[in-house]
Amino acid sequence: MSTVLSLYRASIKEFVRDRSALFWTFAFPVIFIVLFGLIFSGSSSPSYTVGLVNEDDGAVGNALAQTFGQVKPFTIKTGTREAELDHLKKGQIDLVIIIPSGLSQAVSSGQTAKVQMVYDPSGNATNAQIVVNIVQQVLADFNSGYTHVTPPLALAQQTVTAHHESSIDFLMPGILAMSLMQLGLFATATPLVSLRQDQVLRRLGATPLPRWKLLASQVMLRLTIGLAQAAVIVGLSIWVFNVHIEGSLLAVAGVVLLGALTFVAIGYLVASLARTVESANGITTAVNFPMMFLSGIFFPLALLPAFLTPVVRALPLTYLADALRQVAVGSVPEFPMMVDLAVLAGWAVVCALLSARFFKWE
Amino acid sequence: MASTTDVIRVENLRKYYGKTKAVDDINFAVYSGEIFGMLGPNGAGKSTTIEMIEGLRVPDAGAVSVLGLRQPQDAKAIKQRIGIQLQTTALYPRLTVTELLDLFHTFYPGQRTVPTAELIRTVDLEEKADTRSKQLSGGQKQRLSVALALVNDPEILFLDEPTTGMDPQARRQLWDVVESLRQRGKTILMTTHYMEEAQQLCDRVAIVDHGHIIELGSPADLIQRYFTDIAIQFQDGQTSAERYAALPGVSHAATEDGRVTVYSTDVPRTMAALLEREREGGGVLQNLNVHGATLEDVFLKLTGRALRD
Numbered sequence: 001m002s003t004v005l006s007l008y009r010a011s012i013k014e015f016v017r018d019r020s021a022l023f024w025t026f027a028f029p030v031i032f033i034v035l036f037g038l039i040f041s042g043s044s045s046p047s048y049t050v051g052l053v054n055e056d057d058g059a060v061g062n063a064l065a066q067t068f069g070q071v072k073p074f075t076i077k078t079g080t081r082e083a084e085l086d087h088l089k090k091g092q093i094d095l096v097i098i099i100p101s102g103l104s105q106a107v108s109s110g111q112t113a114k115v116q117m118v119y120d121p122s123g124n125a126t127n128a129q130i131v132v133n134i135v136q137q138v139l140a141d142f143n144s145g146y147t148h149v150t151p152p153l154a155l156a157q158q159t160v161t162a163h164h165e166s167s168i169d170f171l172m173p174g175i176l177a178m179s180l181m182q183l184g185l186f187a188t189a190t191p192l193v194s195l196r197q198d199q200v201l202r203r204l205g206a207t208p209l210p211r212w213k214l215l216a217s218q219v220m221l222r223l224t225i226g227l228a229q230a231a232v233i234v235g236l237s238i239w240v241f242n243v244h245i246e247g248s249l250l251a252v253a254g255v256v257l258l259g260a261l262t263f264v265a266i267g268y269l270v271a272s273l274a275r276t277v278e279s280a281n282g283i284t285t286a287v288n289f290p291m292m293f294l295s296g297i298f299f300p301l302a303l304l305p306a307f308l309t310p311v312v313r314a315l316p317l318t319y320l321a322d323a324l325r326q327v328a329v330g331s332v333p334e335f336p337m338m339v340d341l342a343v344l345a346g347w348a349v350v351c352a353l354l355s356a357r358f359f360k361w362e
Numbered sequence: 363m364a365s366t367t368d369v370i371r372v373e374n375l376r377k378y379y380g381k382t383k384a385v386d387d388i389n390f391a392v393y394s395g396e397i398f399g400m401l402g403p404n405g406a407g408k409s410t411t412i413e414m415i416e417g418l419r420v421p422d423a424g425a426v427s428v429l430g431l432r433q434p435q436d437a438k439a440i441k442q443r444i445g446i447q448l449q450t451t452a453l454y455p456r457l458t459v460t461e462l463l464d465l466f467h468t469f470y471p472g473q474r475t476v477p478t479a480e481l482i483r484t485v486d487l488e489e490k491a492d493t494r495s496k497q498l499s500g501g502q503k504q505r506l507s508v509a510l511a512l513v514n515d516p517e518i519l520f521l522d523e524p525t526t527g528m529d530p531q532a533r534r535q536l537w538d539v540v541e542s543l544r545q546r547g548k549t550i551l552m553t554t555h556y557m558e559e560a561q562q563l564c565d566r567v568a569i570v571d572h573g574h575i576i577e578l579g580s581p582a583d584l585i586q587r588y589f590t591d592i593a594i595q596f597q598d599g600q601t602s603a604e605r606y607a608a609l610p611g612v613s614h615a616a617t618e619d620g621r622v623t624v625y626s627t628d629v630p631r632t633m634a635a636l637l638e639r640e641r642e643g644g645g646v647l648q649n650l651n652v653h654g655a656t657l658e659d660v661f662l663k664l665t666g667r668a669l670r671d
Contacts, residue, residue, distance in 0.1 A: 002471070007468075010461065013456070013461070014456045017494070195453065200453045206418060206441065206448065207446075207470075208438060208469060208470060
């Protein structure tokens with residue numbers, strides 16, 4: 001075991017000292033996250049769905065409800081208090097405005113009545129602030145129509161925690177899955193083939209070093225890189241783009257490890273089939289492209305035409321992205337978690353067995 | 363060559379690639395403490411032979427025993443007791459000389475190994491101990507790979523074309539390392555296509571061509587066996603050797619790339635005849651060179667071809 005650890009330490013040193021490998025390993029996913037983060041997390045679409053609950057049956061309440069309906073960025077849905085709060089908690093609407101019963105009466109008797117507003121401040125800080133401002137503006141305008149000393153309407157804010165899923169929430173696990181796939185393809189298959197082509201593998205066979213120890217150290221290196229990439233991607237998403245991690249980080253790390261293992265096994269299989277670095281590059285590119293676009297890492301699977309469904313369901317990346325979305329941002333599952341994990345494990349085992357059978361050392 | 367114990371014995375060794383007979387019935391023994399060289403042009407079958415002895419290739423037929431153990435059955439036990447110079451350190455090019463040697467120590471668990479500092483001294487790389495292997499020159503890399511082969515204090519060291527592609531100075535430095543290993547009583551089996559290297563380093567040489575050993579002996583013996591005469595070399599712009607064979611004192615003549623080699627038992631008489639002929643316009647003597655025979659001459663005489671890279 002100490003030989004494996006020495007080889008592992010050596011390969012980590014080698015990796016850390018290889019500036020360009022280091023750069024591409026981390027820069028590529030970071031560029032993706034930052035690019036998509038900037039595109040999708042900005043307030044480029046200032047539109048908010050509002051659940052309006054009008055419990056007042058007087059003139060003031062109706063007028064107020066009408067005013068809210070005229071606010072441009074608001075799309076109004078009306079319903080009972082229970083139904084709208086439920087929608088808010090499910091993330092289907094952005095806020096709930098409640099006009100309480102007796103509001104008209106209170107206003108006409110010169111008292112200040114409270115309009116209630118319920119929203120989730122954690123989802124997106126900028127959006128929450130905008131919404132509060134809009135509602136306050138509406139109330140201020142409304143109040144200016146009255147000449148009371150005390151303004152007739154005040155805002156009572158109430159916050160809840162709701163499940164939101166913004167585009168960056170959807171994309172972060174996808175980008176994480178993509179970088180794990182590319183770790184297996186580009187950072188495993190091609191280097192292995194060049195080690196063989198440069199006769200390093202054969203020459204190491206001249207020492208008593210058992211081959212499995214070299215392989216074990218290489219797999220450990222890739223898994224370490226996979227975890228480090230995941231840490232950078234998840235960290236950036238949390239701190240820069242306010243992505244909220246629903247599950248435990250430990251569960252995320254577990255799925256990352258399984259995904260890295262699956263794609264490293266696929267990388268070994270590619271290295272078993274390819275004779276030259278050029279053919280390895282060809283195969284990895286051919287595998288990379290369909291996975292990038294057919295595994296739902298950049299857009300929901302529902303957007304793909306139905307005839308592609310069998311392909312989508314065959315690709316391991318589909319299940320890795322789905323599993324990561326479930327544990328990381330609590331997405332609605334495409335497949336049950338157990339199915340995701342079983343498919344990934346199945347791919348890993350099958351590819352590992354085929355590699356063991358077909359991998360050539362020289 | 364203190365003793366004549368066999369440490370390597372090769373019998374009727376064959377390796378065919380399709381119709382190509384890379385190694386075709388090779389037999390020899392290497393004695394404890396000697397430097398044994400296989401000399402021959404590229405493609406002669408030297409590397410294939412040495413790799414079958416190392417256990418990197420499986421023979422089609424024949425027997426190989428190393429230190430009394432048999433290849434390939436005892437390959438693992440043999441690997442622990444021999445050292446093979448790796449032609450590449452491409453596995454971890456960004457590790458330093460010291461780090462790579464330390465790493466290789468862990469490949470021999472439970473075995474006595476030579477301390478890294480001592481290995482670095484042996485191959486004269488003290489100043490490069492903390493240099494990454496990819497930044498070493500070709501000659502320094504090769505000396506590092508010799509050091510890597512010495513980690514387990516091997517009883518036999520294998521060097522496959524150790525100085526190919528090196529400049530003369532780097533080659534000399536490596537020869538110094540090999541000489542110092544000889545003085546410590548290491549047995550070395552090496553291949554080379556440089557006759558000068560074989561002549562300088564080897565106690566005994568097997569001349570290999572087309573998968574066969576065509577001669578075997580010490581360099582001095584081989585030269586004496588074939589040449590009591592002196593080589594006269596020159597260019598005459600033509601390629602026919604026959605016209606020189608009948609000159610006085612000439613035992614044998616050969617040409618290679620427009621260069622004529624005339625072997626003479628009586629240099630003054632042969633030279634006089636050559637000069638006479640030139641005066642009469644019968645030929646020119648460009649780049650004239652007179653020297654005692656070398657292994658190169660032996661190879662040329664045996665095969666009719668020069669030993670070039």
